[in-house]
Amino acid sequence: MAVSSNFTSSYMFLLIESNQRELSEFTASYINTKIILFLALMVVSFFVIRKKKLEIKNSKKVLFGALFFLGIIATLKLTGLIENNAYHNIVRGTYGYFELQKSVKFNTEISKEDIQITADNEVLVVVLGESTTSGHMQLYGYKRETTPLLSAFKSSLFVYNNVISTDVFTLKAVPKILTSLDNTSTEDTTTNLIEIFNKAGYKTYWLSNQRPISFHDNAISKIASASYQFKFYNHKIDKHTTILDEIIFPDYKDILNQSGKKVVFLRLIGTHFDYNKRYPKTYNKFVSDANATKKETVINYYDNAVLYNDFIVYSLIKELQERPEKSALLYLSDHGENVYDNTDFFGRSETxxxxxxxxxxxxxxxxxxxxxxxxxxxxxxxxxxxDHTYESIGHLFGVMYKDMDARKSIFSNTFKERKRKVMDNIDFDTYFLEKHD
Incomplete structure (x- = not known):
């Protein structure tokens, strides 16, 4: 059920949300004799300590002990070793899970009667990329051959050239892609796109190469948990993971082989920093020589990651293409990335x-x-x-909930343009034109 070996806080999400079959898979993979003996020893020690009367006789010793304990915690935190501490991750994961239930409020009154199905399509695949800017893709005119497969396949695609994200961080951007939430929303509750497909009679699946519980992923995992079946392959901090996106392929194929109408959501690690960990050695096409600057090296890493991402997305499409079902695949990234593009830094910043x-x-x-x-x-x-991908997906696939407006769909001839306000009410189309970038 999972891939990384250390017990992280992300596992608590899986333990709480998983069904009986998934839970048995998890325990078979991660619970062994040593762990059982260790847990038993901890439980016995706890009850032994409880029976002892703790008396404070020497205040200096107590102070020293408290400082020593705090020192250990500080060391674990500063070195990052706390991420490998089982006790810390059990508490943090459980706390994060229940905080998530309180913080995200979804529409619980979706009924099939409020959904209009206008097409007899069978399979929809929604691929969420990560930190991939169109500016480094050959498909969008980039000078390097970073998307040779998709570029050669371009005549079979509907490619949109002027699409932007609402935000520069995943936590803010993705919920606005997969729910009715947008940059002007004032409602207390939001409608989950996955729940709409569930009510409409489709089986929904979520495969993610990102961890379920962290600062950036909690709300997204709540959206994902509405799926009929979900699976997370990665449980480490994004920058540390080395799990490649092709790990999704076997389960993806298995899902497509299953009978019935379905909607599959795939969340990639994409081109997330550290860029050089996002592709195998065989995709090390853009190589820095001994005299390369940091800027040149980072750009090469990122472009190699885009090249591998090209292979991933193309492979997902080809798998669908070989099947008889009426199917569609939509690919978009959660946000872009700055990789020394007319600047002296890489990454993202709201400032x-x-x-x-x-x-x-x-x-x-x-x-x-x-x-x-x-x-x-x-x-x-x-x-x-x-943020109007929610309406666009429903419109494209022919599954429209009552709150969906076709005039918000990028695919509709009734589409109505609007001012694109990003983040804190910044007009994207004038802000950069006038004085930035």
Whole structure:
């Protein structure tokens, strides 16, 4: 059920949310004789200590002990070793899980009667990329050959050139992609796209190469937990993981082999920092020589990660293409990334904004017999922001909930343009034009 070996706080999400079959898989993989003996020793020690009367006779010793204990905690935290501490992760994971239940409020009154199904499509795959800016993709005109597979396949894709994210951080961006939440929402509750497909009679799946519990992922995992079946392959801090996105392939194929109509959500680690950990050695195409600067080296790492991401997304499409179902695949990234693009730094920041942090790839592949909406219109340069992906997915697949408005869908001939306000009410289309980047 999981891949990394250390017990992290992410595992608590799985232990609490998992069904009986998944839980048995987890325990078979991660519980062994040594762990059982260790836990038994800790339980016995706890009850032995409880029976002892603790008397404070020497205040200096107590103070010294308290400082020593705090010193250990500080050392674990500063060195990062606390991430490998089972007690800490059990408490943090459990606390994070229940805080998540309180903080995210979803619409619980979705009924099939409020869903209009206008097409007989069978399979939808939604691929969420990570930290991938369109500016480093050959498919979008980048000078390097970073997407040779998708570029050669471009005539079979609906590629949208002017799509941006609402935010530069995953935690803020992804919920606005997969729910009714957008940059102007004032409602107390939000509608989960996965729940709509559940009510409409589709089996929903979530495969993620990112961890379920962390500062950036909690709300997203709550969205994912509505799926009929979900699986997380990664439980380490993003920058430390070395698990490649191809780990998703076997389960992806198994899901497609199952009968019935389905919607599959795939969350990639994509091109997330550390970039050089996002691809195997065989994708080390852009190589730095001994005299390369840090800037040149980082750009090469990132472009290699984009090259590998090209292979991942293309492979997902080809797997669908070989099957008879009426199917579609939508790929977009949660946000972009700044990789020394006319600046002297890489990454993302809400205090130093750059266009490339918002500019994301957004494209669709459909099978030859896929039933497109009657009002479908392909405008590759349409000005769009990803917080209306919720409406666009429903419209494309022909599953429209009562709160979905086709005028918000990038695929509709009734699409209505709006001012693209990112983050704290910043007008994206004038902010950078006037004085930034």
């Amino acid at each position: 130093i904004l750059r266009k490339c942090m918002f500019e994301i790839p957004f494209f669709v592949w459909v099978s030859k017999d896929f039933q497109l909406p009657k009002d479908f219109e392909y405008k590759p340069n349409r000005v769009f922001m990803a």
